[in-house]
Amino acid sequence: MKMHPVDELLHDHRLASAWCAGCGIGTVVGAFLAAVTESGIGSDLIRLVSGIGCTERAAGCVNLRTCRAGRQCILDHAADLKLADPGSHVIALMNNADLLVSGARDLDRAVRRGARLLVIHINNVIYVSTRHGLVANTPYTRPSWDRRFEIPYNIPDMAVAYGASYVARWTQLHAGWMKYSIIEALSRDGVSLVEVVSPCLVYDADSGGIGESFERIRIYNSNTSFMKAGVCHRDLDIRNTESIIIGNLFDQDVS
Amino acid sequence: MNDAARAEVHIIVDRCKGCAICIEICQAEVLVKSPEANPAGVFVPVVRDATACTGCGICEMLCPDFAIWVSFPETEETPQ
Ligand code: SF4
Numbered sequence A: 001m002k003m004h005p006v007d008e009l010l011h012d013h014r015l016a017s018a019w020c021a022g023c024g025i026g027t028v029v030g031a032f033l034a035a036v037t038e039s040g041i042g043s044d045l046i047r048l049v050s051g052i053g054c055t056e057r058a059a060g061c062v063n064l065r066t067c068r069a070g071r072q073c074i075l076d077h078a079a080d081l082k083l084a085d086p087g088s089h090v091i092a093l094m095n096n097a098d099l100l101v102s103g104a105r106d107l108d109r110a111v112r113r114g115a116r117l118l119v120i121h122i123n124n125v126i127y128v129s130t131r132h133g134l135v136a137n138t139p140y141t142r143p144s145w146d147r148r149f150e151i152p153y154n155i156p157d158m159a160v161a162y163g164a165s166y167v168a169r170w171t172q173l174h175a176g177w178m179k180y181s182i183i184e185a186l187s188r189d190g191v192s193l194v195e196v197v198s199p200c201l202v203y204d205a206d207s208g209g210i211g212e213s214f215e216r217i218r219i220y221n222s223n224t225s226f227m228k229a230g231v232c233h234r235d236l237d238i239r240n241t242e243s244i245i246i247g248n249l250f251d252q253d254v255s
Numbered sequence B: 001m002n003d004a005a006r007a008e009v010h011i012i013v014d015r016c017k018g019c020a021i022c023i024e025i026c027q028a029e030v031l032v033k034s035p036e037a038n039p040a041g042v043f044v045p046v047v048r049d050a051t052a053c054t055g056c057g058i059c060e061m062l063c064p065d066f067a068i069w070v071s072f073p074e075t076e077e078t079p080q
């Protein structure tokens, strides 16, 4: 075989300009495509919905049925797609702007509608989206445009509170586990959410201490710990723990 | 014969952006940065010692640009 194992699911010519060198979005897309291949679900049954920003480019890079919801309510759109084609597996690939500006409300609505969706949320640790739209979610809290500090979201806690049936968190380093979480989540009813902590390389270039992409791999290795029994979802805020707690955090089927 | 002898690492030079994640993650130190840039100005990884490869496939899983993968020519299987 002289092809990358997921080449059939890629638009090769779009990769060069999609993401910065070392950006975790590519790793997440790779884990997702490997999960699609290994899950045995036909690629024609996969619908990928993306929103805005760099994460949105994944829709153009993969050889699957995709759509870009743009600034619309992505999860509403994903739930509609599922309703229109019940046999399909709908995956929403979202970043902080997508999930936290309008998506949290939509997440609640998707759960209430009983939609069966998988949300892959790339926590790019971008705090300020635009001058007028704030996205508070970072362990390295940054001042917003008016110089105030804001409290970040705890995404797994938020998802569990809204009624998600399956929640996991990984980092770019944990691509293998991420893949198995995606396979598992694809088999679950209701709304599943897999969060991947992968700070934007450009946005945090001036924050100091995060470093090059290969240095981050070391940071993920030494600053993550697996979820332990007895840890409450409220304690999963990445600012408040000594290390980022990763793992399959909640599974309604085994809880 | 063990897996190490059967694994073969492939690098797609045109896709690689030279992030060096694969070099950092490989515990067997199979890969090193090329001393010369490719036409796109990227210092792609090159295989230093093919026999050291354990076939773990971590480089393939972590590469954000689908530029490296591992095959097992004798079995025609890729790592899971
Ligand atoms: S991880 Fe991929 S893109 Fe980065 S240097 Fe290695 S082969 Fe190139």
Ligand code: SF4
Residues within 6 Å of the ligand: B007, B009, B025, B026, B027, B028, B029, B030, B031, B052, B053, B054, B055, B056, B057, B058, B059, B060, B070
């Ligand atoms: S398969 Fe494993 S041992 Fe071989 S080059 Fe990749 S990371 Fe190194």
